[in-house]
Structure formats: C-alpha cells, structure tokens
Amino acid sequence: MKTARIMFVVATFAVAAWASSAAAQPVGNHYLCHKTRDLKVPAKFVKIPGITANDPQVGNFTCTAKKSAYLCDPAVKNGSAIVDANLHYCCYQVKCEPNKNPTNFDTTDQFGPLRVQTGKAFLICNPCDAALAP
DSSP, X not given: OHHXXXXXXXXXXXXXXXXXXXXXXXXXXXXXXEEOOOOOSSSOOOOEEEEEEEETTTEEEEEEEEEEEEEEEEEXXXXXXXXXXXXEXXXXXXXXXXXXXXXXXXXXXXXEEEEEEOOBOOEEEEEEOOOOOO
16 A cells, blocks of 8 residues: 555656646656655644645645655656756645545556546645755
8 A cells, every 4th residue: 555655656746747748758857755754853843734735637625734754856767867856845644625536537657558546635745955964
C-alpha cells in the first residue's frame, strides 16, 4: 500500500507536467520522493486547518495539513535530463472533506495507457526550496 502511494505521488507529478496533446510526451522533471520526519527545527510542525483545494476535474475540498510526508527532488531517470534542478516539492499528509469523490481518468505515460479511479485525497504538494542542511 505504501509503495502504491509513493508511485501515486510520482505519477501525479508526471501528469501535472504533461502537454495537452495526447500524443505528446510528458515535459518536466522526473521526481524521486523521500519520506520525511519532522526534526522540530526551528519548531515542530503545527496542523494547518482550513486549506481549500479546488481540483477542477475532481471537486472542491477543505483540508487540514497534518504533518510533513515527502520531499520530492528532481531526478535523472534512465538518463533523462533534469529540466529545472531547483524545483522541489514538499508534500504534506492531509485529511480532507469530502473524504473522497471517485472520478475515472484515462492516463497515458511511458508505462502505457491505464484507466484509474481516484480515491481519498491524502497529500498536498507545494513547490518548495530545498537545500542540504548540516
């Protein structure tokens, strides 16, 4: 189940960078996402309620960010180029209402075509700055 969630995160970034043409290849970075643990520096992460997220294809959600979950770094995959080495994503575990709004999608990527159904929203990812710390 955890592997499926990580794959979902990676697939989400690939779909977000996709060109509008069905025949076009995705444009953008590949990402390698790492689980995170809050080191409480400078302070412990505090839950953030009242986040509104409008997914035009799935619906409107009101979410609470519960904790840091993943840091997604641009990655060279099978020799691919990194388009933007400074574009990282910080992902947070969220609890949203409504809990889920199942929607079917036809997806196509380098692994082939697939029909999927969305389930519960569980992450929100933001572009972020990420630098190695001492």
